[in-house]
Amino acid sequence: MANAQRKPLIAGNWKLNNNHLESIALVQKLAFALNDADFDAAEIVVLPPFTSLRTVQTLVDGDKLRIGYGAQDISQHDKGAYTGEVSGAMLAKLGCSYALAGHSERREYHHEDDAIVNAKVKAAFANDITPILCLGEGLEVRKAGNQVAHTLAQLEGALKDVTAEQAARLVIAYEPVWAIGTGEVATPDDAQEVCAALRQRIGELYTPEVSRETRVLYGGSVKADNIAGIMAKADVDGALVGGASLKPDEFVKLARLGEEK
Numbered sequence: 133m134a135n136a137q138r139k140p141l142i143a144g145n146w147k148l149n150n151n152h153l154e155s156i157a158l159v160q161k162l163a164f165a166l167n168d169a170d171f172d173a174a175e176i177v178v179l180p181p182f183t184s185l186r187t188v189q190t191l192v193d194g195d196k197l198r199i200g201y202g203a204q205d206i207s208q209h210d211k212g213a214y215t216g217e218v219s220g221a222m223l224a225k226l227g228c229s230y231a232l233a234g235h236s237e238r239r240e241y242h243h244e245d246d247a248i249v250n251a252k253v254k255a256a257f258a259n260d261i262t263p264i265l266c267l268g269e270g271l272e273v274r275k276a277g278n279q280v281a282h283t284l285a286q287l288e289g290a291l292k293d294v295t296a297e298q299a300a301r302l303v304i305a306y307e308p309v310w311a312i313g314t315g316e317v318a319t320p321d322d323a324q325e326v327c328a329a330l331r332q333r334i335g336e337l338y339t340p341e342v343s344r345e346t347r348v349l350y351g352g353s354v355k356a357d358n359i360a361g362i363m364a365k366a367d368v369d370g371a372l373v374g375g376a377s378l379k380p381d382e383f384v385k386l387a388r389l390g391e392e393k
């Protein structure tokens with residue numbers, strides 16, 4: 133089981149799904165199902181599209197829900213002539229606790245490189261938002277056996293000028309690109325190999341104490357029937373979930389870490 137010092141985090145990345153009305157329905161279903169007093173297995177976070185954040189804020193605040201929320205992206209810029217961008221200050225004003233930085237779909241379709249991802253990580257910290265830094269290799273890199281070196285290089289690029297105090301609060305999500313949306317889940321050992329290497333490198337870049345605080349998630353075709361095996365690994369502190377986070381029953385089972393209740 134992952135280290136008791138680090139509370140498990142289950143984050144649902146809704147991607148380009150759910151308008152604000154659909155978002156109300158999904159959050160209400162989650163809130164109803166997770167409302168029992170003893171529910172404390174994990175910290176639960178949803179990452180809706182920007183257009184739903186205000187709606188989710190209103191629900192969470194109004195009903196004091198034990199569901200956190202955040203954004204799927206954050207601008208590297210504070211303000212100005214950057215059409216279409218949403219700043220960290222705007223997200224903080226909406227009560228966002230988290231923002232993804234460097235999701236592989238942003239890296240691929242929007243050409244985000246390590247320097248941009250680094251700027252986004254720092255923009256999040258500057259606004260008291262916890263970045264969920266997404267890393268992971270594509271299929272060719274995996275086939276060549278270079279997944280650890282590739283992912284550690286992404287980590288170092290993303291953490292330039294990030295302080296030890298910030299690194300301790302950071303969430304990292306190891307998401308091998310070949311496992312995203314493909315049903316091709318990494319084995320628990322695959323996940324552990326890279327998550328352990330990421331934690332070790334955090335220890336080398338900062339201190340071992342910092343590396344014991346940083347939470348490292350796995351993402352890629354996580355479902356209720358495979359999460360328990362992944363969570364059993366020492367360096368995996370939770371999951372970043374795509375498709376399964378859109379199905380309330382499935383996400384509730386994930387929030388319970390796959391255990392029947």
Ligand SMILES: O=C(CO)COP(=O)(O)O
Nearest residue numbers: 145312313352353374375
């Ligand atoms: O990209 C992901 C989460 O950010 C994973 O997506 P899937 O769970 O749909 O494979």
